[in-house]
Amino acid sequence: MTDGTGTDAGSTTGDGTGVGTGAGTGVGTGAGTGVGTGAGAGADTAVGTGAGAGGGAVGVAGEGSGVERLLAAVRAGRAADVPALLEPLDDAARKAALAQLKELRAEVGAGRWAAPPSLANRIRDALYVAGAGCLPGVAAAASWLGARDLMTRTTDGPLVLAALGDRDPEWAADLAGRLAERRAVAETGYPLLHGLMSRSGHAVPPTDGYVTGWIRHITDDRLVERLREDPRTPALVAHALAMAATPEPFTRTVRPGSPRHWPTALQTLVTEGTLDRAQILDLCVTRLLRGGPARNLRFPLEMTRLLEPGADELRKRIPDWVEMASDAPSPVAGYAQDVLAELAAAGALPVAALAEMTAGVLFRTEKKLVRAQLALVGRVLAREPGAAGALLPAVTEAFGNDDTSVQERALKLVGRHLRAVEPEVRRELAETAGLLSPTHRQAAEALFGDALEGPAGAAYEEILPPVPERQPVGPPVTTVEALMEQLVVERLSEDPVAFERALDGLVRLAHRDRTGVVEAVRETFPRTEWQEAASFTDGAQGLEVVLAGLLGLLDQARVDLGRTRGRGADSCFHEALSGVLDVRLWEAADLIGTGALPFLLATPTWHTGGIDPPVLVERLRACRDAGVEPAPADLAQALLRVLRRDPSAGRAAEEAAALGTPAGRGLAAWLREEDAVAASVEFLARGREPSPVTGWLIDRIVVDVDDRATVREEFPPAFGWLGGALEAVPRRCHHGEDGSPAQWATVLPADRDLLAACLLPGLAGCVGGSARGATEPLTTLAEAEGPVGRAVHLVLAFGLGCVDADDRLRAVDAMLVLASRGELNARRLGAELAWLVAEGSVKPNRLADAARTAADTGAYGTVWTVLAAMLPGLLPAATPVRGLGEVLAVAADCVERCGAHDEPAGLDALASGRGSTQLVVQARRLRNALRQGTDQSLAETA
Incomplete structure (x- = not known):
């Protein structure tokens, strides 16, 4: 230009x-x-x-010269000048200006003013103010002021008020009401709404957005004074407490002594009488009852504590406290339990309510709450023995607790008061005793005698999940309408199969009808961030880069760089995995809608990302018949996905070679190579203090990708690392919480041990740091193809020791899937866990939680085999491993149920020691269980 x-x-x-x-x-x-x-006249500017x-x-001069000055100010991004320039304009001039403002808005939306980005934002601010002043109707003004493409962080409410001039009060009230219904506008534009309300003299109906904006606006060191000064404080506070989601400013942690501490401020107003105490208490209790994340309940809980409800107020809400004690997050449940215990001590808690509360609390997993509840029931029964018939059935809820010490407490409590119950209740209690751990079987028999049901030594049967079947990937969409719905509705970034289907459908439809797809994309995405010229400066950022390429929005130099850029020698493996996806997307963005890319070779045929060999042969045949040369990155990813160990691979190799094309010959050679890519894993010795950021593991993991000249020399640069281009050194990785973990699993669906090796550095951050989400690929990895070597067992070991419970659960699922497929070497997994626990990388309490979760599915034998291989490396330690008692408790439970009898080395010495710590108690329990076991033997591999 x-x-x-x-x-x-x-x-x-x-x-x-x-x-x-x-x-x-x-x-x-x-x-x-x-x-x-x-x-x-006036030496004005014409535009x-x-x-x-x-x-x-289109120019306006002479009489319309003020319009030119207004438009010039808007184009220069001078929002502060707009109100003064609007003032002399009459209705006709404003109408003329509005037409050009709309044109400018379209230009900015199309990205013509995106460089520099700061200018685009300044123009949007000026447009926002000018359009508000030129629009005569309330509905149109509300639509303009609520437009997401015009609002920025620097949008100035007072400037808009000035631009609106002296509009009629009813008009201002109507506009304020309409804007208050738009949450984003009301939150960020509170000064504008407040100004409109003040100008009109009418009160804006409280909305979630308006109240949130009000809270943010007045939260400063004068909070109490500002609340006193605002006559609407009672109504707005009541709305805030009644909101479905606690306002975000209320969830922040502020020290109680701070002048910005909202609970203290509201308590002050309650004491002064500005706020109604009964209403605030009722709203807080109601909010606690609705539940939700603990951080959202912190404010109403703190407010309730500060109000210090009296005995009468507590009694009136007994059903509410019972419900909270049973179902609320731990902090709320603990408070409700304390309230009910106080009422019980005063004799003000009905037995029926205590029984309901007991059943609910004993179903929870928090040991502190469970033990406190058993103690509360014990105190009540000591004072009121006649309540045993109502309370003891509720106590038996603890018979199924994971902690055998809790089971023991509950059994003893039942035993102390069993004589006070009727025979019918006694039989009911005996029936539930079947939930007790086998270690308490003898005590239960002594207590209930013949009334105890169930054989003492029932045959054990291992329960594993059914072997998962491969799910075929559906065909790509065939209509533009279906494609647009797929792009808008489906969460493509979280589902690699949906992502691949959408990408293939987009490429195929653009090849057949580029004009139709382009029109549909522009209509479906009229104003999106990826259409800005400044986008795609780093990675490809998903399908958006392909859409941008289709619309012709990409700079060719940037496209060429994206297609050819490889990964540096210092890249982490997650960057390398993401790089494979990125280069495919840049390639598609460059070729989409041309004859060079009629479809994609790499689209999976199975949900794991794998491609059936015959299918890939047919795709290459279609390319040959159409005279199309396969796109390099697309072909490379297809080769990595083809299932080389599939029974059809041999015949497919012959057919591929018969195609007579370079791609066909390459596929034939690849299918005949059993270990086309591979890697090994080692750990450096501990020789220095651990990193304060990443800990030991990530500093010591060495993944050595085997040298493969074919991959390094014939594949695109982004794939070179799979041929050994990356040096075998520890690689720091910070992709546990970002990146595309779900997509990584489908890059190497035929070589899962290599994929597992690439995932190890990210998993290390989830074990020894605060990262989360790196286990997302594990389920797909467990269902994929290829050998199960050390790397797969290491990712399972890392996953079972992750900080986050969801990460551990995904690792448990992957372990059980491998077990059901007969591919889990349980003893190898136990051996890896032994050294990880011994050096402190994997915490025993996290491992115990994961092992208990796996065992509770019925896989007691599998879990015991893993733990039996791990314990000999830990039990003989001179200094006991902290937290190992929890692992021994899970091991004992497994043995009691599966009947194993092989005693790990070091167990007898530990169990023979003195003391009553959990470690010693559980060691004795495990030893007793092993010595009472049956002659059943467990398979090395589940």
């Missing part, structure tokens, strides 16, 4: 922007904008917009 300068009568020449000096008339003949500065070569510019 070029700029032209004219000097006669403000005319412009050239294909861009012309500036001329004349008599106040601007004439544009190019595709850009003409600005003329003249000596006419013209041309529609193409030879097109006339």
